[in-house]
Amino acid sequence: MSVNLYDVAYDLEKALRHSEEYSTLRNLYDEVNEDESSKRMFENFRDIQVNLQQKQMTGQEITQEEVEQAQKTVALVQQHDKISQLMEAEQRVSVLIGELNKIIMKPLEELYGNAEEN
Template structure:
């Protein structure tokens, strides 16, 4: 068994999953609505900026964090964006589960089980 081939097989299975299809479908709807796309792009850009600041050791001011929470709440009022966020959450659960399975199997190597 070739591990890399299995990884590609897993990637294909994820792309064919209902969770991935739901994210793709939700994104197509947003791509077709310039206002929704602009709102989402603005949110994602701010999200990336905050994450980069945090990764560099800077803790963003509380006001920035509260502004992001409010922006997230506003975005959730948009049904297309809410659908995307929910689909992304479900897909991330699948990916977290896959990661846990892999991590747990490697941990067994070190625990002797």
């Protein structure tokens, strides 16, 4: 039996889009973006987050000022109910995708895991 993995992947994408986790994330994202001040606050948070991640990945030093700014922004964002809920929903979707990735990678882990044991 031949299986078209791309068809299965697209089915998985559709299932994710129809999942409760994604639906919650989408609704919260829309709510945050409907309010201009919430949208700006969230975008600022994401910009700082991406900037720090890029610096970290390229081995650039992160200054104490950048750390303090990030901490202040996180504290501010966590006090905002909708943004805080959005971040929690992002985390749930991220965990779900991580679990799906483990399932997808299982054949390779078994293959290489068994090869190391032999």
